[in-house]
Amino acid sequence: MRRVEQVMGFPVSLRIDDGDRRGNAVAREQAADAVFAWLREVDARFSPFRPDSEVSRLDRGELEPHGLSPDLVEVLDLCEEYRIATRGAFQVRLPGRGLDPCAMVKGWSVQRAADLLTARGLARFCLNAGGDVVSTGGPWRVGVRHPEQGDRLCTVLEITDGAVATSARYERGDHIVDGRTGRPATGLLNMTVAAPTLTEADATATAAFAMGAEGIEWAAAREGCEVFAVDTEHRVFRSPGLPIAV
Template identity: 60%
Template sequence: MSVRRVEQIMGLPISVDLRDGDDALAEQAFAWLRAADEQFSPFKPDSEVSRLDRGELTREELTPDLVEVLSLCDWYEESTGGAFTARVPGRGLDPCAVVKGWAVQRAADVLRDGGASTFCINAGGDVVVAGEPEAGKPWRVGVRHPDIADQLCVVLGVRDGAVATSALYERGQHILDGRTGQPVTGLLSVTIFAEDLAIADTTATAAFALGRDGIEWAAAQEDCEVFIVDEDRKVFRSPGLPVHIC
């Protein structure tokens, strides 16, 4: 049985293309994503994140899931020297850069635990896939050209893994350097391929926050492959990137 559904969650469209499951299993994945949004959104006053930010909770009172998310935030902040941070100067606690990829990867785990082996979850262009949509063929994941909206700059062929991109073309200068609180310059697009979407998504955002220094930093991250376009339109691609050849 095949199921295809789209819902607006976390402020973006999330689609599930499930090739070997049913509506009930897809609903379990979406239910998890809705619950994660309620728990981790800094824009919902009753969320655990908002309550922590207001000082209503101590670190010892947090759920294990939020402790895990904050630990990831701390690791990337330390690794980037503060360029990536969940606490940008002048703003409250906002772990969204970690939460989206982490939550969608968990949704993929829900599908796997339910017996699914062939699916694609697309969260606003960040993708986690499993199996092959057709025998002998990978899922094809296109990366949008940073300047031309209706063109792709690369297509990846992925069977089991995740692809995430941080770029300026959807939301403009929305990524800030945590060290200065100012918009980042130097890069136009950072795409990361990894086994886990939490790693791919957070690494892409952290690399972008570092500006040009993010190219070398991202390439050095274990089990990550990169495709990066800088402001001069120069492309940096790691040799292990699974580029799809038509």
């Protein structure tokens, strides 16, 4: 079963390969419905671009910390964890801007969606959210786009149960800001992270990109993370355990 929908501003594609019996087909469709319903709920609750979202209401001072949903508390706690780990390079509150936890929400919410599939007994699927992938029951091959040539790949990874996320400039320009300076991050063209969950992979890739060249070693040193990176001098770094497809 395959389905693609536009959610949270990017395409999300889901492929489920479990079984081919009629009962399984119904279960797959119901699971897919639950995934996309959850992602639409996340967009409504956590988008800083929606004035009625929980994030926007918190930013305007309409909510007290003790009145936040457990989900938002979890997201903000993760954001603080990465802020501390990067010494401020990863920030969700930048000077002159409102609260924007999108850099954490994407990976966290898509991993939750994958967990929904697993909880329903599905064992072979691939969920791709704007190029960031979480899968189980592989192997699945995940291409990493060349940072300067849109029609080429710079590597292909093979994952079985895990996730891959990439941060780069090619889709949205200088959208990642180094929270220590308040300016667009410099030093890297591409940062790809393979990790056990998309929460870890996406947040680590974004945080490392914000840190610049120093983010390569920082990301590679994080437990469970493997790194593929290209710096602005076109030097390529691959951590020893990177699951490159053969």
